[in-house]
Amino acid sequence: MTLELVAKHKNLKGDWQVTGSKSEANRLLILQALFPQIEIENLSNSDDTEVLQKALNSSEEEIDINHAGTAMRFSTAYFSIQEGRKTILTGSKRMQERPIKLLVDALRSLGADIEYQKEEGYPPLLINGKKITRSNVSLAANVSSQYISALMLMAPSLENGLEIKLEGKVTSTPYILMTLSLLKNLGVTASFENNNIKIEPFQLQQPKKIVVESDWSSASYFYSLVALSDSAEITISNYKKESLQGDSSLVELYKSLGVNTTFSENSIQLKKDHSVKLPQVYKADLVSSPDLAQTIAVTCLGLGIGCELTGLHTLKIKETDRLVALHDEMSKFGARVDITNDSLKLYPCVNLMENVSVATYNDHRMAMAFAPLALKTTLKIEDAGVVSKSFPDFWQAMKHFHIQQKEV
Ligand SMILES: O=C(O)C1=C[C@@H](OP(=O)(O)O)[C@@H](O)[C@H](O)C1
């Protein structure tokens, strides 16, 4: 389905309730499978969370995780310790190109029985669940934090706990800290000091309710709407100041792009700040917030300013090669874009082309990042249904804020 987008008003007002964080939800689902006394509230309604929930409830041998990276990585560790159970974990064509070797090597070194079904280093995986008693592992931490979170999530259910030594420069650190916080919140004794993670064995004695905060990566599209509007005052919920999600860095990152954030009890109010003088070139290191790269790049494109984004080395192995995708799609609007393996440079582009058709490459964030650009030019989004990976009611939200959509 291709959607043609037209912004009917550029003065935005209104409220929206965003679904629960898929990162928090997917961690909690694994923890709940290991400690059934956990009760989860405000679970994400994303495809990635649904697919993991189904996988964990499935009694089938073959489980298809589709495009969901966290579900693939977290359930690889989970099924490795399901004693006596054989599982084939597979996923979409793209999932079969997303590397998992570092995690499989780490699990194998702990005694897990995992074989590759097709290409070495990539799903699908054949897993024969086993009891794991070894408690020391080390792995490179510069490729994906998801491998580390996967090990951390299974760790408290191991009889000897787990010590994980992180090698090299750690990437996407806030996601490791999110996992650590959720474990601690449950009552697990856990620490992360000097690239060393230590998690003690744990048993949950009493029922424990955990409420998932709304998704901050999804909030980024509202920040972009506000930045690109003529004026805006919108409220989104449920958010809190002390977030577990690293993407709450949006509050700071969007200040110089003209968006002010005010926290209320369980929501945030975003206001267009007309007093801000936009930078000619916006600069940010996004090594801690890789999922914001597309939103920020497109906001800068819409504002007619340049940007230099660094710390993007993980983008190449996500739903698509996001650096190439951003380069190709922003160029269609007339912009000059240079990319390297870990950075993106956008040159200021004052006259945006009209009626551009944006390809989305099975990547929800390509569709969602470009949608707010409708406030600046007319455009089409191809395969617009991809948004359901993390934000199924995204298009309703855009409609609520006057971005009209017509199927073409
Ligand atoms: O642990 C998580 O929930 C995630 C970690 C990040 O991945 P990397 O660690 O691979 O950068 C992020 O991009 C992804 O959307 C969610």
Ligand SMILES: C=C(OP(=O)(O)O)C(=O)O
């Ligand atoms: C990278 C993402 O997800 P995953 O790696 O879990 O597929 C994302 O949601 O932007």
